[in-house]
Amino acid sequence: MHQSTLITIKQVIDQQLLFNIPIYQRLYVWGSDQVKVLLDDLAAACEADKFVFYLGGALVIERGGGSADGLPLLDLIDGQQRFTTLWLLGIALQRLVARRRPGEVSHLAPFGSVRHGDGLVPRIQFAIRPDVGGFFDALLRGSQVPDVPAAASLGRALVAIEGYFDDNPALSVSRMSEFIRDRVQLVLTRVPPQTDLNKLFEVINNRGVQLQHHEILKARLLGCLDAGRQRDVYGQLWDACAHMNDYVERNLRAATGVKLVPLYAGEEAALDREALADPARVRQELGLLCDSGAEQVLTLDAILAGDAAPAARTADEDLDEDYEADPVRSIIGFPMLLQHVLRIFLQRRGRRDIDKVLDKDLLQIFQAHWLDVDASPADRQGEVMAFIDLLWRCRYLFDKHVVKWVEDGDEPIHAIRRLRVNTSRGRKSLVRESRDADTSFAMLQSMLYHSQQLTTHYWLTPLLNYLLEHGSEHAHLYLQYLDNHLLCSTSEEPLVKRTRRFLERPWCDEFELRDMDACIGTAEGTGFSHYWFYKLEYILWEKYRHQKGEAWQAFRMTAKNSVEHVSPQHAETFDSNKLTKQVRDTFGNLALVSRGVNSEYGNKPYVEKRVRFRERNARRADSLKLALIYENEHWNDELANRHRERMIADYTVYLHSVNDRAARL
DSSP: OEEEEEEHHHHHHHOOOOEEEEEEEEEOOOHHHHHHHHHHHHHHHHHTTSOOOEEEEEEEEEEETOTTSOEEEEEEEEEEEHHHHHHHHHHHHHHHHHHHHHTOOTTTTGGEEEEETTEEEESEEEETOOHHHHHHHHHHHOOOOOOOGGGHHHHHHHHHHHHHHOOOOTSOOHHHHHHHHHHHHEEEEEEEETTTTTHHHHHHHHOOOOOOOOHHHHHHHHHTSSSSSHHHHOOOOOOOOOOOOSSHHHHHHHHHHHSSSSGGHHHHHTTTTTGGGOOHHHHHHHHHHHHHHOOOSSSSHHHHHSSOOOOSSSHHHHHTOOOOOEEOSSSOOOHHHHHHHHHHHHTTTOOOOOOOOOOGGHHHHHHHIIIIOOOOOOHHHHHHHHHHHHHHHHHHHHHHHHHHEETTOOOOOEEOOEEEEOTTSSEEEEEEEOSSSSSHHHHHHHHHHHOOOOOOOHHHHHHHHHHHHHTTTHHHHOOOOOOOHHHHHHOOHHHHHHHHHHHOOOOOOOBBOOOOHHHHSBBBBBGGGGGHHHHHHHHHHHHHHHHOHHHHHHHOOOOOEEEEESSSSSOSSTTTTTTOOHHHHHGGGGEEEEEHHHHHHTOOOOHHHHHHHHHHTSSSSSOOOHHHHHTHHHOOOHHHHHHHHHHHHHHHHHHHHHHHHTOOO
16 A cells, blocks of 8 residues: 655655665766756745745655664655755755855755764665765765766756856845745655565656646645545545546546446436436445455556556456447646636635636646635545535536547547447446537537637636536527627626636626627728637528538538638739728638638639639538638629628627527526
């Protein structure tokens, strides 16, 4: 059984931990560039007075019996480069203090050594490399450092550290030392001495990357729970949610062996009342597995595997049930999902919302908006359990109602695939459908996915909150309403603030809708927001797909990033369909296309563009706006203006229609 905990350098000092670098580990190899990057990060965090700085992970094996003095002795298996650099930094800072202010002691001085009898020994040891051990001893005593080839990289790193502070005299050595001692944390994972080293190294080598921020957050939160069954069960829920590129129930089944069919009742599924959606019921089943001696959740593989899929542990024949689902890929990563869930969590507790959704600031966001808030251990424990329960509910609804990338022939498409119980093969199985559950709902989400920033997707927060409260009832209409009032309003507030209003009042009506004639009736050329083109494609698809034939029904939202002038700005040949300058940059003469299409069509005349488009879009329309334009054999100012007015009318009718239907609820 292993244990993962967040630990500060001060705790390493207080617990008198000794670290040994085993003979099979490579020597220190960091260069000055890597050292400087770490120092830059530490200096920036210290200057910003960050509450915590996460160094990463350190994997250790407990040495039976400890050191000669009975102190805890740990073989440092993974993370030794960062940890050794930190130790060298502690030595360098003490040398700088002694040089600048003789008689004073650095806050990090105790990190350098551990008392051994009447003397001190380096906290990091190379027991079977006496030459490196001698180098460490000399550093600790402040004596002449021997010229040891095996320690050459260590010596260069020390020079780089001291040179960094010489080049930055404004850095406070005292403040930096105190910051590192008290606020630098790492995830210390201990595994027992009998661990199979061959398997351990295989897992480490396959991983090849450091712990991600959401893994550090997991260790922080689970550390608030009671060790044993409680921590195991909530850890299992977290791990199943963390792997976004598969369905959450398959992750849980693969990692724990829990049976899914008994947790899924088809009649209740349409109302999102199946037991599988209820974290309490799922935890109950996982608890029974724990009681029966099932494997613990925090396995070494799980800790090191990061966002990789959980390895299957139980065969279908052992479970007496099957599971079927096509491969999928999520539209967002786990750090983004965590922040959407945090926003809902904070709103339900009447707390301040986060300022932004940003993957790289995941830890700082959680720290500032939740974990910094004073709470008793009991209250924090209850909050962590409530948050992970909410995470499960949101992730389950995300899989049930939000689009995923699904392979369809040679290219992925956005689709929603629902669960059902299949009994046709003689025994029950849980199946993710291979057909779309709600093509209109999926198309609307696909439009939002392509038209909004891929790193935020603020529309997901109120949508998930609505699904939590109401399930699938009117969910499509709600997202239409949300999209209109969020993105077609006259408000200039940041999206993060506007979406908070929709968490408080799902059918918020505070934002006035834009007048579409004033919005897209002007001549802005390539200055038109891409959102207006994407949104129009959805409106046109909803209105005409059953009238226009198979090519329209086969339409899909795809990534487009270039505004195309139907009548070109600079025709390469004479074109009798050329528009006047006043009309050329209006919405009626524009469409959103890929850069490749824009480059291909370029300055070709209207008739040639029309022939190419109709040939290539016979089976599936790539742009519905262009499909309407190219229904015209010729092109002129009157037709372009008429098309623009028609699009404004379609926009206006759609916006009012959604409002009217929402008002009737």
